[in-house]
Amino acid sequence: MLIAALATLGLAMAITHHLASGRYQQELREQGRTTLRLYSEIINGWISRFRALAPIYAQNPEIISALRNPEDGVQLDLVNERLTRWTWQTGAADTYLLDQHGITIAASNWDQPISFVGNDYSFRPYFTMAMNGRLGQYFALGTSSGKRGYYFSYPVRDLQRTIGVVVVKVSIEQIEAELSSAQGEVFISDRSGVIVAAGRTDWRLRTLAPLDEDERAAIARSRQFDLDKLTAIPVSALTATAPEQGALVSQQSGADGALSYLHLSRVAPIPGWELHLLQPTRSTRSQILTATLLAGSAALAVILGAIVIWQRRRRLIEQLVERQAAQERLERAVTARTADLSASNAALAREVAERIQAETDLRQTQSELIQAAKLAALGQMSTSLSHEFNQPLGAIRAYAENGVAFLDRGNLDRTRENLNRIARLTDRMAQLSKHLNGFARKPRDTVEPVNLALTIEEALALVNARVEKAGTRLSVDCPADLMVMGGQIRLQHVLINLVSNAIDACEGTEQPQIAITATRQSAEGESRDANGAEERILLRVEDNGPGLSAQVLEKLFDPFFSTKETGKGLGLGLSISYNIVKDFGGHLWAENRMDGGARFSISLRQARPAQQPQPIGELS
Ligand code: ADP
Numbered sequence: 001m002l003i004a005a006l007a008t009l010g011l012a013m014a015i016t017h018h019l020a021s022g023r024y025q026q027e028l029r030e031q032g033r034t035t036l037r038l039y040s041e042i043i044n045g046w047i048s049r050f051r052a053l054a055p056i057y058a059q060n061p062e063i064i065s066a067l068r069n070p071e072d073g074v075q076l077d078l079v080n081e082r083l084t085r086w087t088w089q090t091g092a093a094d095t096y097l098l099d100q101h102g103i104t105i106a107a108s109n110w111d112q113p114i115s116f117v118g119n120d121y122s123f124r125p126y127f128t129m130a131m132n133g134r135l136g137q138y139f140a141l142g143t144s145s146g147k148r149g150y151y152f153s154y155p156v157r158d159l160q161r162t163i164g165v166v167v168v169k170v171s172i173e174q175i176e177a178e179l180s181s182a183q184g185e186v187f188i189s190d191r192s193g194v195i196v197a198a199g200r201t202d203w204r205l206r207t208l209a210p211l212d213e214d215e216r217a218a219i220a221r222s223r224q225f226d227l228d229k230l231t232a233i234p235v236s237a238l239t240a241t242a243p244e245q246g247a248l249v250s251q252q253s254g255a256d257g258a259l260s261y262l263h264l265s266r267v268a269p270i271p272g273w274e275l276h277l278l279q280p281t282r283s284t285r286s287q288i289l290t291a292t293l294l295a296g297s298a299a300l301a302v303i304l305g306a307i308v309i310w311q312r313r314r315r316l317i318e319q320l321v322e323r324q325a326a327q328e329r330l331e332r333a334v335t336a337r338t339a340d341l342s343a344s345n346a347a348l349a350r351e352v353a354e355r356i357q358a359e360t361d362l363r364q365t366q367s368e369l370i371q372a373a374k375l376a377a378l379g380q381m382s383t384s385l386s387h388e389f390n391q392p393l394g395a396i397r398a399y400a401e402n403g404v405a406f407l408d409r410g411n412l413d414r415t416r417e418n419l420n421r422i423a424r425l426t427d428r429m430a431q432l433s434k435h436l437n438g439f440a441r442k443p444r445d446t447v448e449p450v451n452l453a454l455t456i457e458e459a460l461a462l463v464n465a466r467v468e469k470a471g472t473r474l475s476v477d478c479p480a481d482l483m484v485m486g487g488q489i490r491l492q493h494v495l496i497n498l499v500s501n502a503i504d505a506c507e508g509t510e511q512p513q514i515a516i517t518a519t520r521q522s523a524e525g526e527s528r529d530a531n532g533a534e535e536r537i538l539l540r541v542e543d544n545g546p547g548l549s550a551q552v553l554e555k556l557f558d559p560f561f562s563t564k565e566t567g568k569g570l571g572l573g574l575s576i577s578y579n580i581v582k583d584f585g586g587h588l589w590a591e592n593r594m595d596g597g598a599r600f601s602i603s604l605r606q607a608r609p610a611q612q613p614q615p616i617g618e619l620s
Contacts (some may be wrong), residue, residue, distance in 0.1 A: 505545030
């Protein structure tokens with residue numbers, strides 16, 4: 001990561017450095033070429049200004065005349081004057097006239113201490129050039145003045161014959177003043193690599209590179225320059241002409257160390273001269289460095305940005321992974337919990353099924369118990385019931401025998417009367433048998449409106465024989481229209497149980513009494529149902545027996561609790577009755593009467609006229 005970032009940074013900087021170098025060097029080159037072109041034009045202008053002078057002067061009749069008659073002092077004075085004036089007017093350094101041997105016969109500085117007059121310049125190439133009929137152009141160090149000058153020479157002709165040479169010397173310093181104002185180092189070299197003009201004073205009349213022996217000899221011959229001073233300037237690898245693209249050179253400059261330049265050159269408008277420009281690359285280098293550093297900073301910013309983004313992305317991915325893991329954990333936990341829940345659900349469902357089964361079994365057992373208890377009750381009642389049947393049977397027999405006797409006697413009225421009595425007695429027996437049948441039948445387990453008075457009456461029909469046999473006074477007080485929610489046979493069973501128990505309890509009582517009462521309970525408190533629309537019926541069976549001891553009260557409704565001798569009681573009557581009443585949505589409880597004896601109370605729901613039968617399961 002770090003290596004990649006550093007590599008990217010390095011690459012960005014290297015590329016920028018390369019591109020910036022190319023670009024800035026190109027700019028530097030273009031700038032340099034422009035500078036060179038400008039100086040070339042300046043030099044050209046300067047040269048052009050003076051080049052035409054010598055040919056014009058050569059036409060001057062006074063000049064020609066002075067050369068024709070070099071002994072004519074007046075003429076020479078005139079020429080001297082004229083040359084002085086021309087020199088002053090044109091800005092040239094000196095103007096002078098040589099005879100055909102190269103001796104100066106007149107000069108603009110004729111009256112100066114360094115007058116050229118009388119000097120022999122035949123050795124100067126410009127003299128030779130002009131004597132050969134050409135315009136001479138030559139650069140040299142003045143032998144008398146010691147100043148560098150550019151010489152223009154032209155032959156003075158007299159009837160096709162060259163009789164002398166007119167020379168215009170121009171100071172190179174004018175050019176140098178221009179060169180020194182240049183950006184960078186501008187200088188001019190001649191064919192032999194001598195710097196003939198330079199903006200820098202210490203580079204003037206030195207060489208581009210050390211001169212070889214031949215060059216030195218040639219210079220010595222023409223006395224062009226002072227050989228001793230012709231040392232190379234301290235710029236390495238400087239060539240006479242720079243390559244097209246320019247060349248990088250460096251200058252050893254003492255304390256500053258090396259300075260780098262871009263070397264450019266072009267041909268100067270003076271034959272054999274080369275115009276040079278050394279452009280410092282320092283600013284370019286600093287520009288390149290700035291660009292490279294800028295690129296580096298930008299790349300660094302980009303890299304840092306990328307690192308920040310990358311880290312943020314990594315953190316996001318980590319968070320996502322963590323979130324996903326948490327979700328998976330949650331899903332696993334949910335799955336596990338779901339499995340647990342499903343298992344406990346299944347267990348609950350099993351338990352519910354078991355309970356339903358147990359309840360069904362219980363109900364079955366209960367109904368079997370009821371049946372058994374009913375049969376037991378019948379068994380208990382059997383003696384009185386058989387009496388109930390035997391007594392009318394005996395009467396029927398007597399009526400039949402008497403009927404036969406009356407028939408024999410022809411007493412038809414008495415016979416009819418006896419037969420009617422027999423018929424009434426058989427009706428009564430059939431009625432009793434019907435009650436017994438009904439009671440013995442397995443009851444339905446629906447809860448429906450039942451007429452209470454009728455139910456009491458039918459129950460009593462079955463226990464009547466016992467009541468009578470025991471000599472008990474039984475009273476019933478029940479409004480004929482009272483309707484309760486229950487089952488007729490099951491309610492009969494409850495009443496038979498309660499009345500039978502009362503008969504049993506009153507066994508030792510002198511004047512046994514049983515009272516059955518049914519009343520509408522007050523509309524207050526629990527007598528109303530949730531809608532407040534239904535009244536309850538209170539059915540009571542009271543006796544004047546010994547009542548209920550505290551011990552008996554405690555266990556009264558427990559199954560198989562009995563104080564009766566074996567064979568007389570199963571101890572199921574009250575527990576079954578309690579459950580039957582509960583199934584009706586009612587309540588059975590026992591208490592002692594204030595004036596002795598027991599009281600069993602049953603609270604039942606009163607049936608409304610249109611009330612439909614309900615299965616027991618919907619109650620409670
Ligand atoms: P069983 O009649 O077979 O004993 P029950 O459940 O009907 O069974 O009665 C349980 C007991 O309650 C009786 O044995 C008796 O001791 C007592 N008992 C029931 N009714 C009365 C009553 N009217 N007076 C006094 N004791 C009673």
